[in-house]
Amino acid sequence: MKDRKIRVRFAPSPTGGLHLGGVRTVLYNYLFARQQQGTFIVRIEDTDQSRYVPGAEDYIFKCLAWCGLLPDESPLHPGDYGPYRQSERKPLYLTYAEQLIASKNAYYAFDTAEELEQMRNNFKTEENPSPQYDRHTRMKMKNSLVLSEAETQRLIQLNTPYVIRIKMPENETISFTDMVHGEVTFNSSLVDDKVLLKADGMPTYHLAVVVDDFLMKITHAFRGEEWLSSAPVHILLWKYLFGLEWMPQWAHLPLILGPHGKLSKRDGAKYGFPVFAMNWTDPKTHELTEGFYEKGFLPEAFINLLAVLGWNDGTEQELFNMNELIAKFSLDRVHTSGAKFDFEKAKWFNQEWIKKLPASQLRAPVKQIFEKKGIHIKDDPAFDSIVELVKDRCTLLPDFYTQASYFFKTPEHWDEAAVKPKWTVEKNRFFYELIEKMNELPHWELHEIENIFKLLAAEKNIKAGELLLPFRVMLVGGKFGPAVFLIAEKIGKPETINRVSTALNIFNA
């Protein structure tokens, strides 16, 4: 790889939701690009027309926007290396595939799907349950290696569907230095003759990545570890087509695992945690997979938790903002082993970020939750002070609703079980008299309220502590929330009196 401007790319296939692991790959790309003053590109790998899913591409960009990981070049903001969708680059690939045929590193294959299946069945043994199209079998198939030149040309003239396959060399050692794994070695004899160009004229991933990474001048290529096994194919393609000195440096990132093996949508549904960045509804099955956004995560927290799932800076620091990540991220501290995703820890990150951010930054998303529940916020400064008051009690954004909705509306149910067992006629009388005292109170202010409350309690010879919990349940509905007199002050005199008398009816029923 020559010395040149850093260019990295995230290359998603628009076939569905954007997975946790996908976002982390984007993130590492982004951090690396920003740190190295490079360019971050998004290229859409839509070469499989049978897997085209409408809406998936828009969805991906929506997720990136929410995460704050916007690319410098993409189909939406093209740079000088477009088009940025592989489907729009289709004519390019044939040229390169034919170049490989000319150099005898690839060949035409005319086998039908049925013939391939037959081959696999014929050669299947106990030791080899999945025979490959490789040096053992290719001479028994229908391809330009066994057919005469004339016959090959004739079939092509006849519009016989064909694919172009790479011809893997025999017994060559292929190795490269991966930025996270170090030296990785393969024997070419063990790799099959992968299809490079499909019968519909579209390239497979293998051809497309190599061609596009070259044409787009990619210098560093990050991808999931599931690609490591096909690295030898890509390395050979680089060697045959463009020269190894132009090949990007590879970084194969460790997988993110679920509770039992690879993390899947199913795990999310089963264990009740999101696996996609944002909600995704499959347009065919209408199946909804939950997203971190809708679950109530802050993008800051989502980015933070993803960054440290497979990387750390070597210190005890766990909370990082984007700028710190850009400054501190380094590939040589990315782990080699997969990490199990722990939703409990993920929630902790969100809670930390809620505590960390000022109310002014929490306001917009929290407000949105209230609006959805039918509570319209008019007074932003007042709302901010309430957000500030309850944020220590919230781990996910919707918690703000349960923790603060009583500031805006009368509770619908009361935790009677917390009060009733210790309810007495004396307490009952206390609260009736409290209503009167509150009514007479000229200045509705925290300390004044507390004062009359305590004086009355002393007068009635009841410990204030005995009365505080019932009072709280009357105002809040349950035994939670900040200081009870503060709540009374905030909701105002008429509403406090209203809630006390409403609750009294219920406690006495």
Place this chain on the structure above:
RNA sequence: GCCGCGUUGGUCAAGGGGUUAAGACGCCUCCCUUUCACGGAGGAAUCACGGGUUCGAAUCCCGUACGUGGUACCA
């Protein structure tokens, strides 16, 4: 089956020949708090196994086991 990559508490992890093997999440106990949280103090729990190399191995080497990915005209 074959090939690749991995393996430090339940989970995320630091440590890369000599350490009482950090820290975080979660769990438990206590303190703070007339609620719930926040905060604070403590606790239980670990180097997959077997062989080497070495005065000494979590750390290096080799096996084994296990996990994981690949083995598609999917990415």
